[in-house]
Amino acid sequence: MEYNFREIESKWVSFWQANNSYRVSEDSAKEKYYVLDMFPYPSGSGLHVGHPLGYIASDVLARYKKLQGYNVLHPMGYDSFGLPAEQYAIQTGQHPAITTEENIKRYRSQLDQLGFSYDWEREVRTSSPEYYKWTQWIFKQLFDCYYNEKSNKAERISVLIEEFEANGNTNLKASNDCEIEFTSAEWKSFDSKKKEAILHNYRLAYLADSWVNWCPNLGTVLANDEVINGKSERGGHPVVQKKMRQWSMRIKAYAERLLEGLNEIDWTDSLKEQQRNWIGKSVGSSVLFDIEGYENPLEVFTTRPDTIFGVSFMVLAPEHPYVKDITTEKNKEAVSKYQKASVKKSERDRQSDVKTITGENTGAFAIHPLSGDKIQIWIADYVLATYGTGAVMAVPCGDQRDYDFARHFDIPIKNIFQDVDISEAAHTDKTGILKDSFFLNGCSVAEGIKKSIETLESKGFGKGKTNYRLRDAVFSRQRYWGEPFPIYYKDELPCVVEDQYLPIELPKIDSYLPTPDGEPPLARAEKSSWNYFSGDRMEFNTMPGWAGSSWYFLRYMDPKNKNEFVSKSKSEYWKQVDLYIGGAEHATGHLLYARFWTKFLFDQGYITFDEPFQKLINQGMILGKSSFVYRIADSNTFVTKGKVNGKEIQSIHVDISLVENNKLNIEAFKEWRKEYANATFILEDNGDYICGDEVEKMSKSKFNVQTPDDLIQKYGADTLRLYEMFLGPIEQSKPWDTKGISGVHNFLRKCWRLYCSPEGVSILREGQDVPKAALKTLHKTIKKVTDDLDRYSLNTCVSTFMIAVNEFTEQKCNNLEVLDKFLILLAPYAPHFCEELWMKIGNKEGSLFESNFPIFNQEYLTEDSFDYPISFNGKMRFKANLSLSLDRAEVQREVERMEMTKRWLDGKTPKKVIVVPGKIVNIVF
RNA sequence: GCGGAUGUGGUGAAAUUGGUAGACACGCUAGACUUAGGAUCUAGUGCCGUGAGGUGUGUGGGUUCGACUCCCUCCAUCCGCACCA
Structure with missing residues (x-):
């Protein structure tokens, strides 16, 4: 075999380890770059192919930045406290630390196989006492602080x-x-x-x-x-x-800052939106209503104080503390029955029962603070005890839920909007002009809100207030x-x-x-x-999973510090994470809590930045592709996909290891399960059995789980790295399909042949005259790869490498200077492969990663002519090679003279000719 | 219901500021070579059509000389939130 990836990969992994190639330290002479992966929980089942997607992406970018001269911090560790190890401990009596240690070993060997450039000396584990000492210490600081507004x-x-x-x-x-x-x-x-x-x-x-x-x-x-x-x-x-x-x-104290901070960071809109949703800010007013015959006023929160004259009843949460005091004797029984029923309901039941309107009248009355009207007080479980004050003023003409409630219980509905029909539904838009509202008459919504708050405040019946849905986190x-x-x-x-x-x-x-x-x-x-x-x-409780993960990115900066969680000088050097890659499922958990702790540590002056992750990329989920065989009903005969038509069949999941490119390995299938040993098959005309397929979540029961191990065994880590990147944009979810991996593997082999003879000897030559075509290919590639990496478009780089190798091969390029540079471009993706060739072509000492990323030179790409697409009414018809020195008018003249132009014009006169030099010619007729 | 994202060949996808739609791969078809390998090479491959040509980026419209790209409408899929006052 010419390209022996197994030998090469194990060789370079040991080389890097022996030479501590990825150890980093603070170096003020260099600009820092901090690339971080969300650290994994080391589960018993090991890594699946979805994990490395993000790790490969971050490794490619880390290596790229390093080649560009940055001092790159690229650490890895384990979020090693967690339920599965404990459940296992309960079952077996084995200490979770032991299971965890074993799982970590497995993870480590899988990670090592993939050729990542982690500085393992900086590894952290949330479950190690040296680490959680500082989690405890931070907890103490939180305990010893309050929030000064x-x-x-x-x-x-x-x-x-x-x-x-x-x-x-x-x-x-x-x-x-x-x-x-x-x-x-x-x-x-x-x-x-x-x-x-x-x-x-x-x-x-x-x-x-x-x-x-x-x-x-x-x-x-x-x-x-x-x-x-x-x-x-x-x-x-x-x-x-x-x-x-x-x-x-x-x-909750940090709600506003957590919201504002989102404007400063480069995360996706969907993620920011999720956090905004979770924080759930609403601006409005609190209003106090006196209760007839009760000493305490009832406080409600509303975002529409302008509709205060439309209030026709009040609703309290069933758990509201006033309920027991204000309910009249006559209503006591019904109310307490309702309370009991709603406590029994889980939050889930309350949610699924949105359509049914329930509630109970307390018999008590509130006094409208501005009009003095008497207002019925109800309880209903659509009002949540945990949000706002657990009480609402119901304005049926402006709120659909209040409207439905009023209709259901026959409570009068007052219309306070001019020229708006509310006979069918509430007027929920924030539009319209108020009427029957005393001093608010004629106001728009915005004016009404402002004026109503002013009035409420001046009379002491309320004040402007902001509410957040975010609740304090149970710890x-x-x-x-x-x-x-x-x-x-x-x-x-x-x-x-x-x-x-x-x-x-x-x-x-x-x-x-x-x-x-x-x-x-x-x-x-x-x-x-x-x-x-x-x-x-x-204390008998322990901390939740998010405790350790809320600050681990700081510990990587100074993992062995015995006196501080991180030294000031080190955190000042490394600062925020420049690029954080991980799954979107942490949107409202880890990513919010880490921001919270960071802001707290900033407030206390321990660090100098208050957002942990400047740029965040959510890698898409990798879905499994399941394969199916079709069994003819009540038989042991399997029919190939192409001959299913109309037959009564059962689709059965078949293990994907028995299938390649949808073709079933029939012998292996027979051995897979006893009951299939004597199965018979109806095959395609060419004798193959073709399986059906479907994209589903990866799961053991669907036999579609793919671990990286098999693929590395078969194709090598470099192929896997390239292939995972080649699949598509990093943030997009996509089905995992090994079909196509051979194309990437063949690319590496083809590339290998460019450098080496079948015997593995370099065939490159130093040349005085570097062929122009080779230089052009090289610099085109440098430009494209640099641009793409800078915008995290990792998939398109792989295509670019393929194009370059195709062109070099066609050019029969054997120029050392050109191909040497090309290796550096490819190295972030295929580090073992490139190190090996780098050495073979004459760089005897050290690692390729000590060199510099090539710099693009426009000179080699400058052309003197261009193949103009000539279009007619916007449709491209033919191409014409013209000098780039021609100006608009000259191009037009040339094109108009051409035979093909005359043919397409078919005797008509052009109305207009658009010429964009170096781009296109469009003739309108 | 609200919010976000995504819709391009048989498949994964590309087209960065509006300028040759489908790069690069997979798969497929035909062929060459070889000790019949999952190797290598050549040609072809969006769809309709023998062809000239027509047509084509979820749907319908708009802006423009020109739209996958910008604007509006609708549809589908995925994700998040959901009696939030």
């Missing part, structure tokens, strides 16, 4: 305490859930327990009794982004609402395999562990299940099993 950043709790001591909390503007107001004197009179409880309402990491998504099957709570359509993201188990004391992160999990909290309890009061005792390591326990009384697994640990123990007990 005046300075618009996180500040220390000590600053807050000073403020409390000086002024109480009356003038404070800070994100909190504190329900009481107190003066400086009152603060001082509180005992330490009460003080701590109050401070807790301000901390960015805090304990609170909150409604959480509880997944009984997983035995843990889940964050909102881990719940999809009422089921757990992992495993698809049902999720119910439960009130529990949990650690939370006050991410504890009732699990073993996660970061322990640096927290112990004294009299059930949480206390932080001093820095010197970090990390708090996971203690040994006898079983990874919850305790019989429902405590998390850590409650099983003996006091002596903890490497640090204080107070009455340690």
Whole structure:
């Protein structure tokens, strides 16, 4: 074999390892470039072909930037805390650390096979104590900070305490859930327990009794982004609402900055839009309604305060705290029945039941703050307790949901829009002129909103307000395999562990299940099993999966630092990630949380940038291509695709390893399953059995999973790298189909022949006169590849390489100078292949990657003539080679003189002739 | 329902600021060579038509000398959100 990829690839992998070729360090003489992959969870099944897509892309770009002279940081690590290892531990009793270690080894060997240029000395693992020490440390900083809305950043709790001591909390503007107001004197009179409880309402990491998504099957709570359509993201188990004391992160405080920050970063619109949606900002007003015979006013949030005179009833969430107090005796029974029913409903049920209108009248009345009218108060579960104030003012003429509710329960509908018919539906557009609205009469929507807020504020019945859908993130999990909290309890009061005792390591326990009384697994640990123990007990919860992944990109900069999570000088050198590649499924989880932590660390001055990922590319999902055989119903006879017509058949998934280019390997198929051993076949006329195919998600049950290992075995890593890039644009989802991989492999072989004789000896010559054609091909290729890489168009580069090799082959090019440069162009894609040829053609020492990326020179591409497409009425008819020195008029004259032109004009006179020099001629007649 | 993305040959796709639609591959057809290999080489391959030619980038319209590209309408597929007040 001429091109022995197996030998070559293992040779260069060991060379790179032996020479530490990819070790990087800070170098102020060079400009930095930080390329990052989303690190994987090391699962037991290893890498599938979808993973490397992003890794190959980032590796190509990392190598390209390195050749261009950048100091490239390109690290890799493992998000190694996670459920599967723990589930496995529960089943087998084996410590999850052991399983994790094994899985990581497998991942590492798969990654090594692909020839990535990672600096493995910088590897991080979220589950290693050296790493999670700093996750715990960051948690401590969050615990010790609150969000000051005046300075618009996180500040220390000590600053807050000073403020409390000086002024109480009356003038404070800070994100909190504190329900009481107190003066400086009152603060001082509180005992330490009460003080701590109050401070807790301000901390960015805090304990609170909150409604959480509880997944009984997983035995843990889940964050909102881990719940999809009422089921757990992992495993698809049902999720119910439960009130529990949990650690939370006050991410809501950052809602506005997380929203604004999106304008500064280069992410796709769809991703930014998803985050905007998730944050869910709405601007409006809060309005206070007095309740007849009740001391507290009812606060609602509305985005349409201009429609305040259209209010015809109020609706509270069934869980609203006022309900029990204000419901009249007569309505008590019905209301409490309704409440009970809605608590039982899971969020999923509430969602799927959008069409059914339900609700119950409390019998109480609110007083309209501006008109003084009496307004019925209802409860209904379309109002969510967790959004806004859990209460709405219903304006049926302007809101379809309120309209339907009013119709259903026969509540009067007041029309406050001029010349608008609301007999069939509400007027939901933000248009129209108000009427029957006192001082708002004649106002447009925008004027009405402004004026109504002014009036409400001046009368003390409300004020302008912005609401966010984003909720604080639950931060504890009732699990073993996660970061322990640096927290112990004294009299059930949480206390932080001093820095010197970090990390708090996971203690040994006898079983990874919850305790019989429902405590998390850590409650099983003996006091002596903890490497640090204080107070009455340690925290039994562990941190969620997103804790470690929210800051790992920073640790890569300084992975071995024992004194800081990252040194200031190193984070100042490497700064943000310049290019981040990974899947879109992290839109509202990891990518939001990482932004949040980055902003926090920025606020506290630990880093100098507040967005983690400047440019982000979402690689598309790789779908599987399944193959089918067609069995004639109730028989053991299989009919080829071309002869199915009309027969009654069953499609059966067949393992894709038995199929090549839709052609079934019949012998292998017979051996695949016992029941097929005696199968008979109806074949195509040429004797083949052709399978059907369909694009589906990759899954074991569909026999369409493709691991990179087989392909590397068969074609080599360089072929796989080129092929994955060749498939299409990186961000597009596409079916995985090995059909076509041979084309890419053949390209490498053809390229090899350009450099070497069949014996593997270089056939290149140094030439004094470099052929013009070869130079032209080379520089055309340099230009195209550089441009394409700069716009992340990785697929088109591969075509460009193919064209170049085709042209060089045709030119019989054997010029060392030209082909030497071409190797550098190709090297980011096929590093082993290029290193080998680079050495063979005479570069004896070192690695190709120490050289420089070729620079494009226009000189070699300049032509003196051009093959003009000559079109008539916009249709290209023929081509004419004309000198580029001709001006418009001269070109026109030349073209008009031509025989072909006369023929196409067919005696008619051109009305107009458009000449774009160097581009096109268009004759209009 | 709202928001985002995508629609180009038998297949993956290309066409970067409007300027030769289908590059480059796969597959297929015919042929050459070879020890009948998944090797290599040659020719062909959007569709209709023997041909000249016609036609063609999801649909219908518009702007333009010229539209895959810009504008409007509709359709389909995928993704996200969804009683959010």
